[in-house]
Amino acid sequence: MPEAAAPMEEYAVSEACIACDACCNDFPDIFKMNGDHTRAIAYAQAPKGKIDPWDAIYICPVDAISLIKGDLPPPPEGKKKASGHKEEAVLDPSLITDHRPWEIRWAEASRRDGESQWERMKRYGQAFELEETLDKFLFRFALPAKVPEHRFKYKWNLPDKMPDYKFDVQLTNEGKTLKVKGWLEDDRVRKLCGVANSFPDRFLCEFPLSQPAKEIQQNYNAQDKVLDIIVAKS
Numbered sequence: 001m002p003e004a005a006a007p008m009e010e011y012a013v014s015e016a017c018i019a020c021d022a023c024c025n026d027f028p029d030i031f032k033m034n035g036d037h038t039r040a041i042a043y044a045q046a047p048k049g050k051i052d053p054w055d056a057i058y059i060c061p062v063d064a065i066s067l068i069k070g071d072l073p074p075p076p077e078g079k080k081k082a083s084g085h086k087e088e089a090v091l092d093p094s095l096i097t098d099h100r101p102w103e104i105r106w107a108e109a110s111r112r113d114g115e116s117q118w119e120r121m122k123r124y125g126q127a128f129e130l131e132e133t134l135d136k137f138l139f140r141f142a143l144p145a146k147v148p149e150h151r152f153k154y155k156w157n158l159p160d161k162m163p164d165y166k167f168d169v170q171l172t173n174e175g176k177t178l179k180v181k182g183w184l185e186d187d188r189v190r191k192l193c194g195v196a197n198s199f200p201d202r203f204l205c206e207f208p209l210s211q212p213a214k215e216i217q218q219n220y221n222a223q224d225k226v227l228d229i230i231v232a233k234s
Contacts, residue, residue, distance in 0.1 A: 006049075009070030011042040011056055016064040020193065021200030023059050027051065037124050037198055045069070052076070061194055102154040109149050119146060125182055125203035137209060137231040143182070145225045147189055150196040156188070163189055164222055169229055175212035178231055180205045 011030060013023070017039040023031040024040055030051075031040050042065075053067045054076055098105055121127040127142040144162040147153055163186035170179045183202035184190055193201040209231065217230045 006047045007070065008045040009048050009050075009053060010045045010068050011053075012066050012068045013040045013042055013060075014064045014066070015039070016062050017060075018062055018064075018196075019198040020061065020195070022061065022194045023056065023065060025200065025202070026059050027056055030056065033124075037120065037126075040064075102157070106151045106154040109154065110151075112149075115146070115148065118142070119144070120198050123199060123203065125180060125205040130207075132210070135233050137178070137213065137233070139178070139180075139207070139227075139229040139231070141180070141227040141229070143225040143227055148192065148196040148199050150192060152192060152195055156191065158189055158192065162225070164220075164225075167218070167220065167227060169216055169218050171213055171216060171231070172206075175214060175234060176209055178207045178209060178213070178216070178229070180207070180229070182227075 013031070019033065019037060019039050021033065021040070024033055030042055030044050030046050032043050033039070034041050048070060053070065053072055057065050057067065059065070118127055122142050122144045125141065129140045131138040131140075143165055147158055147160055147162050152158075163184065165182040166185055168179075168181040171177070172179050181202070181204045184193070190201050193199050212234045213231045214234045215232045217232075219228045220226070221228070
């Protein structure tokens with residue numbers, strides 16, 4: 001007699017999602033960002049027992065995740081829920097030129113126009129241009145230049161200029177795919193990830209190439225926050 005299929009668990013993400021990417025980073029087999037990176041979606045079910053449902057629920061700082069198929073066990077003792085805000089970052093007064101109370105600075109910032117879609121795309125590795133020649137692929141990535149606006153940015157005295165990202169660039173799939181990974185190391189600014197909308201602490205992008213490639217060169221311009229990648233074709 002064939003074995004019965006394992007029971008499946010299904011999750012849902014509500015409109016309360018702030019696109020922090022926490023669930024996508026920790027449970028990529030279940031959650032992913034939607035097409036315009038404005039919210040997470042639960043795109044796949046998980047076999048019962050693969051993860052503790054409370055881990056998926058508690059990873060969300062705004063209570064946007066729920067279990068809609070399967071049995072939710074009692075909340076585990078001693079396991080803490082993700083907080084809607086994080087502990088205050090270490091202050092660095094040397095980075096602050098405006099020494100007025102943070103409430104006043106935030107009030108002025110909140111009245112300004114919101115950030116552009118291009119700046120938001122930078123935090124997902126999607127703000128790039130591609131040029132192809134007979135022997136090369138030329139990628140130019142615009143990297144995040146500005147720390148997102150949020151009241152905690154001012155309360156924690158975070159800088160306005162985004163710290164530099166670290167990068168890992170590789171050719172995979174026998175030279176047919178370019179993989180670009182970027183991540184934020186600055187611990188003070190990373191505290192804002194998962195709090196500010198659409199602000200993950202890393203991105204990973206894969207680009208299929210029309211021809212196999214044999215080597216890559218990269219150059220990062222810290223002043224302009226631009227990463228150039230030259231991919232030589234085989």
